[in-house]
Amino acid sequence: MCPLCAHPAQLRDNENAIDTLSVACMTCGKFSLPGLLFFTFFDFHNSESSEKALLRYLSGYTRHASERGEEIFLDVDNWNEFATAHANTSVATKLTRFLEIIAARSKPGKSGELDRTIDAPLLDAFDSDEVIFLAKTLHQRELIDYAGSDFYSLTAKGWEAIQSAGVNGIPGRCFVAMSFHDSLKDAYDNGIFLAVKNDCKMDPIRIDRVHHNEKICDKIVAEIRTCQFLIADVTLQRAGVYFEAGFAMGLGRQVIWTCRDDDLKNVHFDTRQYNHIVWKEPGDLRMQLADRIKATIPSTI
Structure with missing residues (x-):
């Protein structure tokens, strides 16, 4: 059983760490954790504690990471903060994600599937009831049509909403331009990501963590067009970071500059x-960046 969602999952010993389990779950993705934390999570399921509710949002963190090809290691020091970051996702962001997922899984005139249980973590939805609420809201706004159980199609207005996001950007979406060097991994994971996602309740997008089939340069341009603002960390002086920041400025997006x-x-x-x-x-970095975002970027909440 998966320790996060309590659904069937594949479990195996992690060959690279003692007393560590690797989990593969259709709902929560792939992740690893110590054996003691595994049983602690199951204790939460048998209680009515606040930690039990947080596990739903921790599924969001691990599923998103798994979708971009990462296997997250959860421990007693990081899991709560990871979960809290996804518990703070705004309804506006969830609705936008719903449209984006259907757009990615369908085409005009054709429907796409969004499983209300398995795909709930991709929306940071608490449960299937919230997914149904999001679907009803989009249907009431005439952005989607129902096409059978868990199948939806975008209406013409829905496709227009997705495509028009490139004009002014999607509120709450932040493109992060920075070097992908290993020495800056901690700066992103524990600095930029937590400042944007947890402290400011917005969505950070870093291109190496987004699944896509397009040419990388085309995908970068597309993602910058849909962002509300851009963070440019110029540490290590990568030319691409300067290009991406300049492109965003040309579109009229605000750019927040950072450097070690x-x-x-x-x-x-x-x-x-x-x-x-x-x-x-x-x-x-996290503290200064969160303060700057709150002071200069309109909130979606």
């Missing part, structure tokens, strides 16, 4: 005029 303090001296001359968040470690 030991690399600030290398920031390109043309962008030194902009107010950079200068950070030392991920916690510092």
Whole structure:
């Protein structure tokens, strides 16, 4: 059984860590966790504690990570924060995700499936009842039509809503332009991601963590067109980060510039005029970035 959703799942010992289990679940994706935490989660299922409810949202974190090809390791220090980040997703964002999933799984005039149970974590929905609520809301707004149990098709208005998102951007969506070097992984996971997702209740998009079949440059341009604002961390001075920030500015999107303090001296001359968040470690980046977003970017809540 899956320790997050209590549905059938494949379990095996993790060969790379002692007393660690790997889980493969259709609902929650693939993830690993210590054996002790595995049994702790099942204790939550047998209680009415607040932690039990958080497991629903932890499924959102692990499923999203699994969809982009990552296998998350959960431990006693990180699982609560991961879950809380997805518990704060706004209804507006969930509705947009619903439309995006159907658009990706269908085409005009054809329907696509969104399973109210298996796919609930992709929407950060608490349960199947919330998925039904989201579907009814979109139907009432004439953005989707029902095409059978768990099958939906976008109406003309629905396709227009998806396509028009490229004009002004989807409220609450943030494109993150930064180097993908391993030395900055912690800066994203424990700095940028938590500032945007948990502290500001918005959606961060980093292109290496998005599944796609398009050419990478086309996908980057498409994602920037749909974002409300962009975060450009210029640490390590990657040319692509400057290009993506410039493209976003050309579209009229706000850009928040950040740089690690030991690399600030290398920031390109043309962008030194902009107010950079200068950070030392991920916690510092998270705090400063959350404050800047709240002060300068309109909230979707």
